[in-house]
Amino acid sequence: MNFALLKLHPRMIVFTLSIIVLALLLCSTIGVTKPWQQVDWWDVLGEGGTVLLTILWQFFLLLSRPPGRVTTLLTVGLCCFMFSGLLDFLDEFFRYPEEAWLPLIENIPAPFGMILISKGLYLWYQEMQVLNAQLRRREANVREHQNVDWVTRLYRADYMHEQLRLQLEQGGRCCVAVVDIDQFDAFNRRFGHPEGDRLLREVAELILMNARLTDLVCRYAGDRFILLMPQLTFTQASLQVQQIASAVKHLAFKSGDMAVFHTLTTAVVEAAEDESCEALLRRLNTQLAQQKVTNQELHGATVCHARG
């Protein structure tokens, strides 16, 4: 379990603990403890379980969300709900005088909390709509996070194979492109693996930025990415890939006090009728290999250059 996000919520954690302490203080100062014989242990179990589960929800909420409006609304809402639950639970152990106001207000925070939780959930739904739109280029139609590459947070080649196979089965126009960072090995050796990872992430982001929402971008291998572009003609797909190459070429990747520039070798193919996934990828890889040879002949071996 990753507890890093918990550190981002000191105010929410203090607020939750304060609510628990407040409930304990109110009950213990206004009420007097009941003898054990008068405690209804079934109620203790039911009401205590509800409080414990609310605290557990709260914990997972803070563990899984960054700070923001949704998190605040849900936390405050859950705290109100928990406050009512705690008062209900604690009155199993405390008896209040006739004129005490505490039992009268016991149920008020819960519905108020429900309203806040509902508003928070609605905003969460809207947030998910935005995030899903952002994710679409990364994941096509299925969410299988065990297939995600941890460096770039893109899906791996296996996922692309599945999606490409599906696309080819459905028929219809579709282009596939592969982009490969030139001289990545040299960059790795000069600047180190962690910088190489950072470059892979930056390039992945640039590809995503230049892809359409309906495209799928995956990490294919080491420094190689693959794009599935449904409904594009070969000319349109080639233009899109050129734009990606141009975006990467103009990226001044800062490593220490140096700006390092990179080029890509790219290949694009359009799926032929009844072509298998394997045949299409073979065609794509052959074209990429040919393109690499042409680039080397044209520009020589060194294409990555740095400016101090």
Ligand SMILES: Nc1nc2c(ncn2[C@@H]2O[C@H](COP(=O)(O)OP(=O)(O)OP(=O)(O)O)[C@@H](O)[C@H]2O)c(=O)[nH]1
């Ligand atoms: N930093 C980092 N490097 C990786 C990762 N996966 C593979 N590599 C490195 O990527 C490099 C790929 O080397 P090559 O296939 O020769 O690619 P290249 O140097 O760009 O050569 P050309 O494509 O011919 O220009 C190797 O040094 C691998 O160690 C990774 O996840 N992170």
